[in-house]
Amino acid sequence: MAKCKLEIRLAGSGGQGLMLAGIILAEAAILYDNRNAVNTQSYGPEARGGASQSEVIISDDEIDFPMCEQLDILLCLNQQSLDKYLDDLRKGGMLIVDSGLCADLPEGDEYKVYKIPFTALARDEVGKVFVANIVSLGAVAGLTDCVTRNSLERAVLTRVPKGTEPLNMKALAVGYREAAAARVDQPVGATKPA
Amino acid sequence: MAKCKLEIRLAGSGGQGLMLAGIILAEAAILYDNRNAVNTQSYGPEARGGASQSEVIISDDEIDFPMCEQLDILLCLNQQSLDKYLDDLRKGGMLIVDSGLCADLPEGDEYKVYKIPFTALARDEVGKVFVANIVSLGAVAGLTDCVTRNSLERAVLTRVPKGTEPLNMKALAVGYREAAAARVDQPVGATKPA
Numbered sequence: 249m250a251k252c253k254l255e256i257r258l259a260g261s262g263g264q265g266l267m268l269a270g271i272i273l274a275e276a277a278i279l280y281d282n283r284n285a286v287n288t289q290s291y292g293p294e295a296r297g298g299a300s301q302s303e304v305i306i307s308d309d310e311i312d313f314p315m316c317e318q319l320d321i322l323l324c325l326n327q328q329s330l331d332k333y334l335d336d337l338r339k340g341g342m343l344i345v346d347s348g349l350c351a352d353l354p355e356g357d358e359y360k361v362y363k364i365p366f367t368a369l370a371r372d373e374v375g376k377v378f379v380a381n382i383v384s385l386g387a388v389a390g391l392t393d394c395v396t397r398n399s400l401e402r403a404v405l406t407r408v409p410k411g412t413e414p415l416n417m418k419a420l421a422v423g424y425r426e427a428a429a430a431r432v433d434q435p436v437g438a439t440k441p442a
Numbered sequence: 443m444a445k446c447k448l449e450i451r452l453a454g455s456g457g458q459g460l461m462l463a464g465i466i467l468a469e470a471a472i473l474y475d476n477r478n479a480v481n482t483q484s485y486g487p488e489a490r491g492g493a494s495q496s497e498v499i500i501s502d503d504e505i506d507f508p509m510c511e512q513l514d515i516l517l518c519l520n521q522q523s524l525d526k527y528l529d530d531l532r533k534g535g536m537l538i539v540d541s542g543l544c545a546d547l548p549e550g551d552e553y554k555v556y557k558i559p560f561t562a563l564a565r566d567e568v569g570k571v572f573v574a575n576i577v578s579l580g581a582v583a584g585l586t587d588c589v590t591r592n593s594l595e596r597a598v599l600t601r602v603p604k605g606t607e608p609l610n611m612k613a614l615a616v617g618y619r620e621a622a623a624a625r626v627d628q629p630v631g632a633t634k635p636a
Contacts, residue, residue: 396587425622428621
């Protein structure tokens with residue numbers, strides 16, 4: 249059965265918008281799905297580049313300890329963050345990578361690996377590279393059902409700059425589409441619904 | 443804002459499995475999403491063929507009147523049911539048709555029309571025509587968020603014949619994929635989350 253607590257890490261280089269993505273995900277869970285969530289962020293010494301990360305824990309129960317202990321879901325938007333954080337992912341956990349930016353992936357079936365070219369999709373289909381974070385958020389939610397789509401849409405709309413709403417809704421929809429397509433070939437049971 | 447009551451009609455010919463689809467949808471809402479729902483069914487004089495229909499009302503409030511008054515969502519798996527029931531769909535409502543079986547569609551922008559070849563997908567991609575009802579259920583849920591995916595999966599698994607679970611999960615996933623793809627080009631705001 250579905251686990252009622254989900255530990256998620258969104259990782260990539262600084263400047264890829266994953267801090268904002270973590271805030272949005274947590275707000276979707278807390279404000280609109282009425283669940284418990286915490287969001288913690290950590291930066292490396294580099295302002296941009298490297299491996300920065302944003303953690304989100306979503307639960308129906310109170311969350312005692314606000315740091316991820318063993319990840320259920322790891323999103324990596326660059327190779328450096330994948331190399332750094334893969335060990336924190338539990339066996340059987342879900343690894344979601346930007347397939348255009350991560351070439352060296354784990355072999356075997358220890359993890360459920362989903363490869364989606366987030367940055368290329370953001371650039372080629374939505375027209376703006378900077379919405380790769382929102383495309384990936386749509387994919388994370390679409391693959392895991394960790395928040396409802398309605399809540400995620402509301403949280404995105406509240407947080408993104410005025411004027412960019414249609415762009416970001418399109419980015420989110422592209423992410424959901426990729427996730428839904430991936431689930432046909434590589435089924436994943438829905439996690440706890442929000 | 444999202445409406446908290448949703449009136450849905452699943453229509454097609456007898457034998458397309460829409461009675462079961464209605465039961466599954468209502469059970470997903472009631473048993474697993476903990477919302478209120480009613481399911482009513484009506485058959486024409488013909489045991490098979492013609493235009494039969496299954497109605498589902500999903501609401502967060504008590505449902506006083508168990509029949510649809512003005513449809514928010516109309517699914518049609520054949521032309522006959524489309525011709526018969528289109529007038530019951532509210533302006534701005536969502537019309538979802540089997541594009542392989544419905545050729546004569548309403549023109550203009552009175553309705554939001556989504557065309558998906560459910561029967562062809564069931565046959566060609568899942569390998570069994572009889573799961574067209576489950577493909578269409580995935581699309582209805584994916585387009586409207588009327589129930590959570592987790593709940594719908596559970597309801598399907600509970601109701602389908604033993605041994606056909608993987609087939610039906612695949613059918614559902616194909617329906618979700620088609621819906622998610624359609625929402626990129628033709629955005630639709632999520633309805634009330636379950």
